[in-house]
Amino acid sequence: MRIAVPNKGRLHEPTIDLLERAGLHLENGADRQLYADTVDPDVSVLFARAADIPEYVADGAADMGITGYDQVREAQVTDVAELLDLEFGRCRLVLAAPEDGSITSVDDLAGGTVATEFPNVTREFFAERGLEPNVVEVTGATELTPHVEISDAIVDITSTGTTLKMNRLGIIEEVLSSSVRLFAREDVREEPKIREVRTALASVKQAEGKRYLMMNVPEDRLDDVRDVIPGLGGPTVMDIANGGGEKVAVHAVVDERAVFETITDVKQAGASDILVTEIERLVE
Ligand SMILES: Nc1ncnc2c1ncn2[C@@H]1O[C@H](COP(=O)(O)OP(=O)(O)OP(=O)(O)O)[C@@H](O)[C@H]1O
Ligand SMILES: O=P(O)(O)OC[C@H]1O[C@H](OP(=O)(O)OP(=O)(O)O)[C@H](O)[C@@H]1O
Ligand SMILES: [Mg+2]
Structure with a gap:
């Protein structure tokens, strides 16, 4: 069984730490490597970008994955089941717009432009309101886009709120709330090894x-x-x-x-x- 985990970014360290505490010690997995073994000969690790992990699990490149719920939703994968809320990497995906601007509600974005790293989740959010704004996909620094007239509003991650405040953006509505999850492909979720990994990770959460x-x-x-x-x-x-x-x-x-x-x-x-x-x- 192979488990896909974030190769860098803020989720990398806490994920590795959790695996270690669960007894799944990594072996010959030096930095920048694609794969690592674990002490369990039946469990290996694949390092991937947080955003790619759901897809890798769905496609069979890995059997289990650990990444943010926001990423699982954005990837729109089917046949993937959540096994455990690992309760770190807590953040919210929010719709936000310039504090002193004319956008103060979701409806104000009818015919407007929304910039985001999460185009699928964003379109879904507006579709539920019967709206179909123009969605511009960006790959970072989303908070800048309303100030350079690329967008009227953004859908982006917030946790402390510092970045929004620094960019004079106010939250209009929460789109989803996220934390890191363990998930597996439906066809393998009941496999003994996968249940074993789930139990090991759950036992660490239990002890915290x-x-x-x-x-x-x-x-x-x-x-x-x-x-x-x-x-x-x-x-x-x-x-x-x-x-x-x-x-x-x-x-x-x-x-x-x-x-x-x-x-x-x-x-x-x-x-x-x-x-x-x-x-x-x-x-x-
Ligand atoms: N400010 C935050 N607070 C808490 N969790 C966050 C925050 N930003 C992102 N996350 C979570 O971490 C996941 C990955 O974000 P992160 O920024 O670590 O990765 P990345 O953007 O792919 O890495 P990098 O920015 O180094 O390319 C997000 O999908 C989300 O679930
Ligand atoms: O509410 P806050 O605590 O300010 O956190 C929110 C920020 O954190 C993330 O960025 P990150 O630090 O991952 O930088 P990135 O844009 O390079 O991914 C996210 O994209 C926001 O910009
Ligand atoms: Mg980031």
């Missing part, structure tokens, strides 16, 4: 924001401690070897935001020797 808490608790305080531990299922309780029998070890997975309060609470309830560690993966 969770902490593993370990502590020792006198047996007669166990119920009090149990009462104040939030989170995933009940805690695991174990006898301590040579512990003399009065104390047990309690382990629990806790939301990172709850750790601070939980430590105070379990300490008060009688726990000692409290350890907090990160979790690499969590397979449910």
Whole structure:
């Protein structure tokens, strides 16, 4: 099975990092190479432009892909199924126009010109409103086009909003909201290896924001401690070897935001020797 991942740009690093954390360590995949192997002899990696990845998966150059949802929509691929929202690369595709101009609504673009790197998504968006503006495809610096009279408005990516503000553009409407997704071709999505990759990536997402808490608790305080531990299922309780029998070890997975309060609470309830560690993966 081959998985297509972004070869550069802002999605490259976080994608590689995610694969590594999922245990799919890359081998002989030095920069600028087209392919890399992974520790799993049945999984290889193809490096491609973020925008080309959906097409590569649809065509069979790869079986799975990792790229932005915006790119999957723009590629208009069929027979490709989303397996997992990887929740990074969050951004919105928005319709925007000069702040002080005459365009203030979608309808104002009837007969107008819209510049974008996403012509298909843009045409679809307007078609749903019964509009068919002139769509000009550009390959970058889209935000400049309204100021050089190439367009009346743009459909472009925004996340912090800095670029729009710098170019004195205001959002008229959201076209879609995006994040990075794992997807596969329909005909292979149920293959065991693909399910395995999905599970591995999901386990990393599951573990994010969770902490593993370990502590020792006198047996007669166990119920009090149990009462104040939030989170995933009940805690695991174990006898301590040579512990003399009065104390047990309690382990629990806790939301990172709850750790601070939980430590105070379990300490008060009688726990000692409290350890907090990160979790690499969590397979449910
Ligand atoms: N500002 C942003 N914030 C969050 N995600 C973004 C942002 N810009 C782009 N993305 C996401 O990253 C994807 C690829 O964008 P990126 O700019 O990394 O690639 P690229 O434009 O192909 O690379 P390059 O600009 O180096 O050629 C987009 O399709 C989108 O899903
Ligand atoms: O809302 P913001 O945080 O300002 O982000 C939005 C900008 O980020 C992307 O550009 P990128 O940095 O990828 O440059 P590029 O145009 O060269 O791809 C996108 O095309 C916008 O221009
Ligand atoms: Mg870019």
